[in-house]
Amino acid sequence: MSERLAAERLSPEDRVLGQYRFSLNGAPVEVLAPGGRRLLDVLRTDLGLTGAKEACGEGECGACSVLLDGRVVDSCLVPVCQVAGRAVRTVEALAPGRVAPDGLAPVQSALLEAGGVQCGFCMPGVLAAATAFLDSPGPWTTEGATEALSGNLCRCTGYRGIVDAVVRCAADQPPAGPSSQALQSAPLAPTALAAAPGPATPPARV
Numbered sequence: 001m002s003e004r005l006a007a008e009r010l011s012p013e014d015r016v017l018g019q020y021r022f023s024l025n026g027a028p029v030e031v032l033a034p035g036g037r038r039l040l041d042v043l044r045t046d047l048g049l050t051g052a053k054e055a056c057g058e059g060e061c062g063a064c065s066v067l068l069d070g071r072v073v074d075s076c077l078v079p080v081c082q083v084a085g086r087a088v089r090t091v092e093a094l095a096p097g098r099v100a101p102d103g104l105a106p107v108q109s110a111l112l113e114a115g116g117v118q119c120g121f122c123m124p125g126v127l128a129a130a131t132a133f134l135d136s137p138g139p140w141t142t143e144g145a146t147e148a149l150s151g152n153l154c155r156c157t158g159y160r161g162i163v164d165a166v167v168r169c170a171a172d173q174p175p176a177g178p179s180s181q182a183l184q185s186a187p188l189a190p191t192a193l194a195a196a197p198g199p200a201t202p203p204a205r206v
Contacts, residue, residue, distance in 0.1 A: 020080050023087040024049075035081035039073075040064045042080045043090060051091035051124040062152035065125035066090045072132045072151070089131075091124035107134060110169040116161035122154045130166045140170035 021030045024047065031042055043049045043066070052075050055063035059074040066075045067089040094105050104112075107130050111117050116126075126149065133148035134140075145166040146159075154162065 018081065020084045022083045022085060025089055025093040031080065033080050036079045038076055039066070039078040039080050039083055039088070040075040043075060043088075049090050049092050053121055053124060055121075060153070061122075062125040062129065063122055065128040065152065067128055067132060070132065070135065072129050074151075089128075091127050094127065106172065107131065107166065107169045110165035111162065114161045114165035114168065116157055116165040118156035122152060122156075126152045126154065126162060130162075130169070133166060134170055134173065138170070140167065140173070142167050145170070 015034045015036065017032055018035050019030060019032050020035075021028065023029075024043075029047065031046055033042055033046065040052055040054060043052055044054070052066055053063040054076065055061045057076050059077040062074065064075040065072050067073070067087075068078065068083060069086050070089075094108060105127075107127060111123070111126075117123055129149050129152050130145075133145060136148075138144060142163060145163050149159070149162060149166065
Protein backbone atom coordinates (compact mmCIF):
# COMPACT_ATOMS: atom_id res chain seq x y z
CA MET A 1 0.00 0.00 0.00
CA SER A 2 1.42 3.38 -0.95
CA GLU A 3 1.71 6.30 1.44
CA ARG A 4 -1.04 8.11 -0.50
CA LEU A 5 -3.47 5.18 -0.25
CA ALA A 6 -2.68 4.73 3.43
CA ALA A 7 -3.44 8.41 4.00
CA GLU A 8 -6.76 8.15 2.16
CA ARG A 9 -7.88 5.33 4.46
CA LEU A 10 -7.48 7.36 7.64
CA SER A 11 -10.58 8.13 9.65
CA PRO A 12 -11.26 11.80 10.48
CA GLU A 13 -10.04 11.13 14.04
CA ASP A 14 -6.76 9.67 12.79
CA ARG A 15 -6.13 12.75 10.63
CA VAL A 16 -5.84 15.07 13.62
CA LEU A 17 -2.31 16.43 13.97
CA GLY A 18 -0.41 15.75 17.15
CA GLN A 19 3.13 15.98 18.47
CA TYR A 20 4.75 12.63 19.19
CA ARG A 21 8.06 12.21 20.98
CA PHE A 22 10.03 8.99 20.98
CA SER A 23 13.57 7.67 20.92
CA LEU A 24 14.95 6.87 17.46
CA ASN A 25 18.23 4.95 17.37
CA GLY A 26 19.14 6.40 20.74
CA ALA A 27 18.30 10.02 19.96
CA PRO A 28 15.13 11.87 20.98
CA VAL A 29 12.89 12.95 18.12
CA GLU A 30 9.61 14.79 17.91
CA VAL A 31 7.25 14.71 14.95
CA LEU A 32 4.13 16.66 14.11
CA ALA A 33 1.87 14.23 12.32
CA PRO A 34 -1.63 12.75 12.17
CA GLY A 35 -1.88 10.11 14.89
CA GLY A 36 -2.77 7.43 12.34
CA ARG A 37 0.17 8.14 10.07
CA ARG A 38 2.20 4.99 9.56
CA LEU A 39 5.52 4.76 11.37
CA LEU A 40 6.99 3.66 8.03
CA ASP A 41 6.01 6.97 6.40
CA VAL A 42 7.24 8.98 9.37
CA LEU A 43 10.62 7.25 9.21
CA ARG A 44 11.07 7.43 5.44
CA THR A 45 9.40 10.71 4.48
CA ASP A 46 9.53 12.86 7.59
CA LEU A 47 12.80 11.74 9.19
CA GLY A 48 14.73 10.67 6.08
CA LEU A 49 15.53 7.14 7.29
CA THR A 50 14.86 5.04 4.20
CA GLY A 51 16.24 1.71 5.41
CA ALA A 52 12.82 0.23 6.17
CA LYS A 53 11.21 -0.58 2.82
CA GLU A 54 7.67 -0.20 1.51
CA ALA A 55 6.60 -3.47 -0.10
CA CYS A 56 3.32 -5.25 0.64
CA GLY A 57 1.97 -2.54 2.95
CA GLU A 58 -0.03 -5.23 4.78
CA GLY A 59 2.43 -6.64 7.33
CA GLU A 60 3.04 -9.80 5.33
CA CYS A 61 6.58 -9.43 3.93
CA GLY A 62 8.69 -7.94 6.74
CA ALA A 63 10.55 -5.50 4.48
CA CYS A 64 9.55 -2.61 6.73
CA SER A 65 10.51 -4.33 10.00
CA VAL A 66 12.00 -2.22 12.78
CA LEU A 67 12.45 -2.77 16.50
CA LEU A 68 9.98 -1.19 18.90
CA ASP A 69 11.15 -1.51 22.50
CA GLY A 70 13.34 -4.38 21.29
CA ARG A 71 10.55 -6.32 19.58
CA VAL A 72 10.11 -6.72 15.83
CA VAL A 73 7.16 -4.84 14.35
CA ASP A 74 6.02 -4.12 10.81
CA SER A 75 6.26 -0.35 10.59
CA CYS A 76 3.67 -0.26 7.80
CA LEU A 77 1.08 -1.36 10.39
CA VAL A 78 2.09 0.82 13.33
CA PRO A 79 0.50 4.27 13.68
CA VAL A 80 2.92 6.86 14.98
CA CYS A 81 0.67 7.55 17.97
CA GLN A 82 1.57 4.07 19.27
CA VAL A 83 5.30 4.80 19.47
CA ALA A 84 5.04 7.91 21.67
CA GLY A 85 7.40 7.58 24.62
CA ARG A 86 8.92 4.37 23.26
CA ALA A 87 12.20 3.33 21.63
CA VAL A 88 12.43 2.69 17.88
CA ARG A 89 15.55 1.20 16.29
CA THR A 90 16.08 0.91 12.56
CA VAL A 91 18.74 -0.54 10.29
CA GLU A 92 20.37 2.90 10.13
CA ALA A 93 21.75 2.19 13.62
CA LEU A 94 24.17 -0.12 11.81
CA ALA A 95 25.80 2.94 10.23
CA PRO A 96 29.49 2.44 9.22
CA GLY A 97 31.92 2.90 12.07
CA ARG A 98 29.31 2.72 14.81
CA VAL A 99 29.53 -1.01 15.48
CA ALA A 100 32.93 -2.39 14.49
CA PRO A 101 36.16 -1.03 12.96
CA ASP A 102 35.16 -2.38 9.54
CA GLY A 103 31.77 -0.69 9.83
CA LEU A 104 29.86 -3.98 9.98
CA ALA A 105 27.93 -5.53 12.84
CA PRO A 106 28.66 -9.24 13.45
CA VAL A 107 25.34 -10.27 11.91
CA GLN A 108 26.09 -8.24 8.77
CA SER A 109 29.48 -9.89 8.36
CA ALA A 110 27.94 -13.32 8.90
CA LEU A 111 25.29 -12.67 6.23
CA LEU A 112 27.94 -11.68 3.70
CA GLU A 113 30.13 -14.68 4.49
CA ALA A 114 27.21 -17.11 4.25
CA GLY A 115 25.93 -15.71 0.96
CA GLY A 116 22.74 -14.55 2.64
CA VAL A 117 22.56 -11.26 0.72
CA GLN A 118 21.62 -10.84 -2.92
CA CYS A 119 19.47 -7.93 -4.10
CA GLY A 120 19.35 -6.57 -0.55
CA PHE A 121 15.80 -5.19 -0.62
CA CYS A 122 14.65 -7.41 2.26
CA MET A 123 17.85 -7.03 4.28
CA PRO A 124 16.83 -4.13 6.56
CA GLY A 125 13.87 -6.17 7.80
CA VAL A 126 15.93 -9.35 8.03
CA LEU A 127 18.56 -7.53 10.09
CA ALA A 128 15.89 -6.20 12.45
CA ALA A 129 14.42 -9.67 12.98
CA ALA A 130 17.87 -11.26 13.33
CA THR A 131 18.88 -8.66 15.88
CA ALA A 132 15.77 -9.27 17.99
CA PHE A 133 16.53 -13.01 17.87
CA LEU A 134 20.19 -12.56 18.82
CA ASP A 135 19.19 -10.26 21.68
CA SER A 136 16.69 -12.81 23.00
CA PRO A 137 17.39 -15.68 25.43
CA GLY A 138 17.12 -18.13 22.51
CA PRO A 139 17.04 -21.00 21.81
CA TRP A 140 19.72 -20.02 19.30
CA THR A 141 19.12 -23.02 17.08
CA THR A 142 18.39 -23.44 13.39
CA GLU A 143 14.75 -23.98 14.28
CA GLY A 144 14.73 -20.91 16.51
CA ALA A 145 16.33 -18.74 13.82
CA THR A 146 13.92 -20.05 11.20
CA GLU A 147 10.96 -19.18 13.40
CA ALA A 148 12.37 -15.74 14.23
CA LEU A 149 12.82 -14.95 10.53
CA SER A 150 9.50 -16.44 9.40
CA GLY A 151 7.93 -13.01 9.00
CA ASN A 152 10.55 -11.88 6.49
CA LEU A 153 10.15 -12.83 2.83
CA CYS A 154 13.15 -13.10 0.52
CA ARG A 155 12.75 -13.87 -3.19
CA CYS A 156 16.47 -14.29 -3.90
CA THR A 157 18.36 -16.44 -1.43
CA GLY A 158 16.19 -19.42 -0.57
CA TYR A 159 16.73 -18.53 3.11
CA ARG A 160 19.44 -21.12 3.83
CA GLY A 161 22.25 -18.56 3.77
CA ILE A 162 20.27 -16.16 5.95
CA VAL A 163 19.42 -18.77 8.58
CA ASP A 164 22.98 -20.19 8.55
CA ALA A 165 24.41 -16.70 9.05
CA VAL A 166 22.19 -15.95 12.03
CA VAL A 167 22.93 -19.31 13.66
CA ARG A 168 26.65 -18.80 13.07
CA CYS A 169 26.47 -15.35 14.63
CA ALA A 170 24.56 -16.76 17.62
CA ALA A 171 27.22 -19.45 18.10
CA ASP A 172 29.82 -16.70 18.58
CA GLN A 173 27.86 -15.12 21.42
CA PRO A 174 28.65 -15.96 25.07
CA PRO A 175 26.25 -18.55 26.55
CA ALA A 176 25.39 -16.28 29.47
CA GLY A 177 23.18 -14.10 27.30
CA PRO A 178 22.89 -12.06 24.14
CA SER A 179 25.69 -9.69 23.24
CA SER A 180 24.68 -8.77 19.69
CA GLN A 181 25.73 -5.25 18.88
CA ALA A 182 23.50 -5.10 15.83
CA LEU A 183 21.13 -2.17 15.68
CA GLN A 184 23.03 -0.77 18.62
CA SER A 185 21.47 2.47 19.84
CA ALA A 186 23.55 5.28 18.41
CA PRO A 187 22.53 8.93 18.27
CA LEU A 188 22.09 9.51 14.56
CA ALA A 189 20.24 12.81 14.63
CA PRO A 190 19.49 15.62 17.06
CA THR A 191 15.98 16.19 18.33
CA ALA A 192 13.84 17.11 15.37
CA LEU A 193 10.40 18.55 14.80
CA ALA A 194 9.18 17.15 11.51
CA ALA A 195 5.96 18.47 10.00
CA ALA A 196 4.42 15.41 8.42
CA PRO A 197 2.63 15.84 5.11
CA GLY A 198 -0.05 13.26 4.38
CA PRO A 199 -1.41 10.62 6.82
CA ALA A 200 -1.50 6.75 7.24
CA THR A 201 -2.68 3.30 9.17
CA PRO A 202 -2.75 0.49 12.19
CA PRO A 203 -1.01 -2.25 14.72
CA ALA A 204 2.09 -4.34 14.89
CA ARG A 205 3.60 -7.75 14.55
CA VAL A 206 3.96 -8.96 18.15
